[in-house]
Amino acid sequence: MSLVLPSSGRRVPCEQCPLRALPTFRDFSAEELRFVSDFKRGELVAETGATVVSEGTKSAHLYTLLSGWAFRFKTLLDGRRQILNYVLPGDLIGLQGSIEGEIEHSVEALTPLILCVFPRNRLHDLFKGYPGLAFDITWLSAREERMLDEHLLSLGRRTALERAAYLLAFLHSRAERVGLAGDKLLHIPLTQQHVADTLGLSIVHTNKTLRKLASQGLINWLDRSCVILDPDGLRKLAEWEQPKEHKRPLI
Amino acid sequence: MSLVLPSSGRRVPCEQCPLRALPTFRDFSAEELRFVSDFKRGELVAETGATVVSEGTKSAHLYTLLSGWAFRFKTLLDGRRQILNYVLPGDLIGLQGSIEGEIEHSVEALTPLILCVFPRNRLHDLFKGYPGLAFDITWLSAREERMLDEHLLSLGRRTALERAAYLLAFLHSRAERVGLAGDKLLHIPLTQQHVADTLGLSIVHTNKTLRKLASQGLINWLDRSCVILDPDGLRKLAEWEQPKEHKRPLI
DNA sequence: CGTTACGTTGAAAGCTTTCAAGCATCGTGG
DNA sequence: CCACGATGCTTGAAAGCTTTCAACGTAACG
Structure with missing residues (x-):
């Protein structure tokens, strides 16, 4: 393994x-x-x-x-x-x-x-x-910090449903920016156990929460992956704003 | 304000x-x-x-x-x-x-x-x-990341009691390293609302949780501050290891 | 074809929030 | 000086959310 x-x-x-x-x-x-x-x-x-x-x-x-x-x-x-x-x-x-x-x-x-x-x-x-590259490394570190801040807000203060919506909207947004979303619907390669361990929920409650998102037409769960049907709907539900597009470094 | x-x-x-x-x-x-x-x-x-x-x-x-x-x-x-x-x-x-x-x-x-x-x-x-100072800035950013990682683990996977113990042990440890703990007991200048908003709990439940820590002789709450009586006990309860001492930069 | 991994559901138990009320301290204005 | 409002800490009880326990279905694999 x-x-x-x-x-x-x-x-x-x-x-x-x-x-x-x-x-x-x-x-x-x-x-x-x-x-x-x-x-x-x-x-x-x-x-x-x-x-x-x-x-x-x-x-x-x-x-x-x-x-x-x-x-x-x-x-x-x-x-x-x-x-x-x-x-x-x-x-x-x-x-x-x-x-x-x-x-x-x-x-x-x-x-x-x-x-x-x-x-x-x-x-x-x-x-x-290469001070420019050095700054890039700091930049990447600060970007990670920003993401962690958002996760903390989510774990601490969002409801289970909002948390799930946030996570999926977040992953959709990140995947989109590196060209993984394309025209077709994005499949995120996760099991519900991964979602549970991200959201701080039990696997059973995670299942029920994802079911709810699916019943609202926001996502579809299949196989070992989540299909994002309505990223905007997820964002609205989670009250989450996608961070602005910024060119970022690639080291 | x-x-x-x-x-x-x-x-x-x-x-x-x-x-x-x-x-x-x-x-x-x-x-x-x-x-x-x-x-x-x-x-x-x-x-x-x-x-x-x-x-x-x-x-x-x-x-x-x-x-x-x-x-x-x-x-x-x-x-x-x-x-x-x-x-x-x-x-x-x-x-x-x-x-x-x-x-x-x-x-x-x-x-x-x-x-x-x-x-x-x-x-x-x-x-x-000053590449050395530049590296220091990255170092500080990575240190913050590490702390956020620990907070996430805490919010996601620790019980309320463990979370509270972790938070107070964490703050004690940090204060100690910048000379705030001294010989006397450390007073952390917080209200229970701050603790609640850190742990992702309601104020009522936070109060009951802190009461439990106090009844175990680990802390004492007074005024608008928390007195740490037994940092080791808190660490043990939270199953948290203090990070190793490292010289750190000061910019 | 038994085993394992993953998803799904119902029900009971347990943890946490919400609602309500009360106490203490502190600073302010009458 | 004292009443009063604001802030912070406490507690009990009911409501609600989440976990745990149990069971079942499916698909993939050796």
Whole structure:
């Protein structure tokens, strides 16, 4: 269940990174691109259910998710699990570890993943030689903070139904910005257990809550995935405003 | 209620900052100190209850809290409030705003505050000329992330009693590291409404929960403050491990 | 074809909120 | 000086939300 395939070497050169072509990501100078490309040590493939990062360990690497869906979580000793946030293409993984030593959360794959691998020990070079990229890293960290703030508001003060609506609207919005929504309806690759562990609810109550959203025509649950039918309806129900579009960095 | 007194000019030179002398903070080189000192534009005083930062606004400044207690929060339209985290001496305020434009949370004083004021627009100079300080800013951001991760685990998966114990142990631990606990018992300047809005509970249930902690001899509630009698007991009850001591930066 | 993982439901038990009321302290105006 | 309103802390009881317990259906897999 925690299998990560060994690095399969370089496949996608950064200059031709399919993500980088998306309008969400800011343009990089040729020099920046050269550094990032050199910074990248290779790629890692992980299958669904694989643990990419483990709570309490130190990793010599940072990752950027190239494709797939993953999630960050923490657990209590008796097994209670809390999902902290989701990881989508373009997101940086493992920054916290370069800060405090051991990383304090785990990361698990919801789908097969491809990750770009960066050596943590060269982060210093990045900060020294590329202040723009250094600022980008801070930017990404502050963005994560903003998302966590919203999750906290949700867990603390929204009702179960609002929380579920918020989560699905949030994931829809993020997926859309990295081109995963397309014209067709978006399928989010989750089980109801994941939703429960994100919302802080029991699996039974989560089921009943999702049923309610489905009965209102907002979503459809099938297989191991959630189909978003009405993102605006979800947003309205959760009283959540999508953050404004900002070009963001891709490291 | 949202009164912030105008800048009262420089009082404490960074080189003689009383915080900097604490063992928690890492040593700064003379050059770094010179930059920070120059970066600091002045001081701001805020009284209890004052709003230092308002959700949805843009601020030209960043702050470091020099003394006092404050908290960050968000609210829903109907007034439901969620406290996201607490701000203690040495903490940076407003970084999120320099990233995404508008800041997405508010900050309010729990006690009278003294804040160091920094112009946001010089952040670029900092990143360009002082990679070590730039890394410090990222470090602080990642530290905040780690705290938010823990709060999420707490809100999502801990019982009311565990949550309360966690919160108080957490605040005790943070206060201790900036020299606020001393030999005497620590008084945390909170009302039960603050605790309720942090834990995602109603005020009534919060009262009953705090009563239970008090009956177990872990805390004492008096006035508008919580006295921590047994931090270890609280930690054990919450199943929470204090993060390891790390020297941290002070900007 | 038994096993496992995932989704679904009903009902009882338990936790939390809401409603109501009361007490204490503090600062203010009469 | 004292009444009064505002704020903060307490408690009991009823209502409501959520969890737990139990059971069942389906699909995928070896």
